[in-house]
Amino acid sequence: MALHESPAAATVMTAPDTPRPGLVVVIAFVVTLAGRFTLTRAGLDIPVANDVRVPLFLILLLCLVLEAHQVGRRPAKGGSALLGILLLFGYQGLSVLWVPPGSVTGPALGDLCAVTVLLVIYFNLAAWDRDRVTEMTLKLFYVAAWIYFVAAAAGLGRHEAGRWAALGGGPNVFVRIMIMGVFTSFYLYLRSGERLMWLASIPVFLFGAIASGSRGGLLSFAITVAVALLAIRPRIDIHRIARPLALLAVVAVILVITAGPSIADFVQKRFLESTVGEGYTSDRDVLAQTALRIFWQRPLLGAGLNGFHTIADLGFGERYVHNLPLSIAAEGGFVGLALLVLAWLGLWQAYTAVPVRERSLESRIAAYCGIFMGATSLFSGDYYDARLMWIFLLLAVVRPVRAPASLAR
Template sequence: MTTAPAARPGLVVMIAFFVTLSGRFTLERVGLDVPIVNDVRVPLFLVLILSLVLEAHHVGSRPAEGSHALLGILALLGYQALSVLWVPPGSITGPMLGDLLAIAGLLVVYFNLAAWDRDRVTATTLKLFHAAAWVYFLAAASGRGHQANGRWAALGGGPNVFIRIMILGMITSLYLYLRYDEKLIWLVPIPAFMFGAIASGSRGGIVALAITIAVALLAIRPRIDFERIAKPLALVAVLGTVLVITAGPSIAGYVQSRFVEATIGQGYASSRDVLFQMALRIFLQRPILGTGLNGFYTVTDLGFGERYVHNLPLSIAAEGGFVGLVLLLVAWLSLWHAYAAVPLRERSLESRIAAYCGIFVGAASLFSGDYYDARLMWILLLLAAVRPAPAALPVPR
């Protein structure tokens, strides 16, 4: 008697990825300005939850190891939502509450998917990131989405979103190379994605990439086989040189003005230094609980241009105080504890690559983005940490 193969997550993973990557869009442009109703995430989430229920109902409950990692993140999000009780008068908190609720919903969905079949879900997600990187790169290379100053962007996202997709495309290229018999063809996109990352002009994203590489080298340093990596590095170097020679002149002037003259010559930091100082000052003034959710924007009154700090820990410090920072640290430590609980030799390639992707997005969150922009960090780190619990052994009769 043969047993039916275990059900495996399929379409629901693709829907979850689309909902995650689509960001937040409202229907105000078409005249619908009713809160919640005009947020396209509402119907998308309904479709996602329905697809998860329909696809997984025949599987039953799946226990997971590392569930405390999810609880640590939800505790932070819950505290941030609770902080609306002490926001300054006039603070607008509705959209931020919606963002926190959306992050929590995505995390619960991905937790259930990871408990079901973590490595399959993560592998599919990484491949989808690779495909998305190609879509974003080709859209930007065609000239669509560029900002007025020449910075590359695509599909409605800004340059800081664009570079995150480009770097994730590079990391997933490496994943595909390692997963599929180390065929060099999988490394060919890396120079193109790196070109797109530089063309975005996002200096914080480049620094975040450097941080990720440093972390990775520290982790794998004892096991580096220089003979094994010589050929892949040579291929990437040659392709990169060809790309710079052929396409480099099109952005050479922009790179000179953005990275060399503005950053090195003039010390231009896109007002990040000012925002960081303001956040630190607010934290020192209200060190225990902070200003509450979206209180930074209300207190600083910087106008429409700057609504958040562009640094996740400083933003939580300003709006959540010391309590928020402790919960942020607990969330990160919970993820690390769940990830480190698996011996190194037993960690899957998917788990390790998801961890590096999450580290990169987390490093990028030190220089750009708000709470909702950090969702990829939480999701990827959760996929790295959570795994299905081992099947129970049959009780001998």
Template sequence: MTVRPEPRPGLVVLIAFVVTLSGRFTLERVGLDVPVVNDVRVPLFLILVLALVLEAHHVGSHPVEGGHALLGILALLGYQALSVLWVPAGAVTGPALGDLLAITGLLIVYFNLAAWDRDRVTATTLKLFHLAAWVYFLAAASGRGHHVNGRWAALGGGPNVFIRIMILGMITSLYLYLRSGEKLIWLVPIPAFLFGAIASGSRGGIVALGVTIAVALLAIRPRIDVDRIAKPLALVAVLGTILVITAGPSIAGYVQSRFVEATLGQGYASSRDVLFQMALRIFLQRPILGTGLNGFHTVTDLGFGERYVHNLPLSIAAEGGFVGLVLLLVAWLGLWHAYAAVPVRERSLEARIAAYCGIFIGATSLFSGDYYDARLMWILLLLAAVRPARAPVRLPS
């Protein structure tokens, strides 16, 4: 009798990626105004949930390991949603609640996909990020989406979104290099993506890249083979030098003014220092429960421009207080515990790369973005931690 191979996740992974990457894209950006579906997440989520339900019905349920990692994140998100009960008068909480609900939905989808076939789902997601990096880079290189100050951006996202995609493109280039049996062709995009990252002018993103590299070096330090990495490093260095010589002059003046004069010379921090101080002051005034969801914007009354702290822990401290910080720590520790439960030698390449991608997004969340912008961190770390349960070992009778 012929045994049919078990179905594997396919289209549903692509749909989940599109929903994740689309962010808060609205039809108003392209001049349309359609009630209910203006926020494209509404129809996309309906399609995603329907696809997952159909797939799950076809395949059935799967036992999973590391499931407690999801519970820690959901506890944090649930508490944040509950905090609308003590927000200041006049606080607008609807959009923030919608964001939390969207993150919860994405996490449940990816959890089920990871329980089904984590490594295949992660591999597909990483490849899609690599493709997205090329799309963003080419769009920005053509001049579309640049800010008035010259910072590179693309497809309706800001420079801080752009640099996240560029660095994820670099990391996924390394993944494809290792997965292909160390074919050097996969390293060729790294200098281009790094060039795009610098052109974005996102200083926090560059710092986050440095943090990720430091964490990676600490993790692999005992296993570094100098002879093995010499040729790849030489290739990237040569390509990077050529790129700087040919394209560097186009952004040289901008880099000089943004990174050297403004940052090092004038100490310009894009008001992040002010926002951080405000968040800390609010936390000290309301240390237990905080101001409640979106309470920071209401209390500070900074107007339309600054609606959030641009730092995930400080934002949770201000709006969720000590309880929120404890739940954030529990969520991170739950992810780490689930990831570390697998011995180093048994960890798949996909799980390790997803972990580094998640660490990078987490580091960027210290300098930019709000709760919904941190969704990639939660998703990638969840993919690193959750895995299908191993089949029980049958002892001979």
């Protein structure tokens, strides 16, 4: 199973006279990447618009409506996968009915609604032209990775402890962007006919990932690579990989010599002394134990949306579990876990329903990006931070219905 796109999968799925998605994909990417960025971080205070999602979502929905009117209805396969995710979100929203007294559910409920809107938008974009949408999204992530790296290298937004971050996001956000830069570099390498220039950025982004100090992000990358190798089972061709490996080695050596000393002390303290020597876990073990305790106390329905924060009472900085399955277990119980598994199984069924030779390069890369984002949700983030996992997995499985040959001419 190779990552290269098969001729069958490269066939255009839309009629030649159908316009291809463009600006609306860029806006959707900006909305997705912006997260919960607020204008107050920039020193501004504009009622309603302080949460940039409000104006950005309005603009995005308007653009999508205008584009949909022009393109018309586009049937797609893989809709059952979206339904499984929406069932999970619907149940989580319904769980506000049994939260403990004093629970603040508004922000979490708003996050679920925001992710739902994003998924519906990306589903419609994928139904329009999935491979085009995925290609543009991956290229935009490549550009974003460079912007984030340059900003962090310049010291803009760097964490107090020396961990690299940029543009208002924390180190755990930064590492996700860096690893996405690695994936998109590899994608552009394959897409361009294996032009080596695209591989030169991989050591750069890996350097940024290490400088973030995010152990969970790096472990998630390792998990994704292991899954990919088990799935692809590549045959090693020394003559084919010699030049790429040589290029990667040269760039990596240059980075280590020139920039390595600037993070050497930090890396030693963060990864060796704190993690290996002292077993420092950033209280993730405490959060996991607390989530399990709440789950066993309320095994069927859980504590309800944001109930973990109310019951655990661990302070302002620990509002969530930093582990998606455990968070759903604590706040949704067995029912929530069952719906989570059902959503993942629905995505897996939709992906495997497509014969291996018919899966496009974009579909494969989107699947591995989704796996990476899913792995990071085991170590950091909340429900809204898992949005990229759902988006990429949806892009991997949703595809336009091929137009009949007589209509495509």
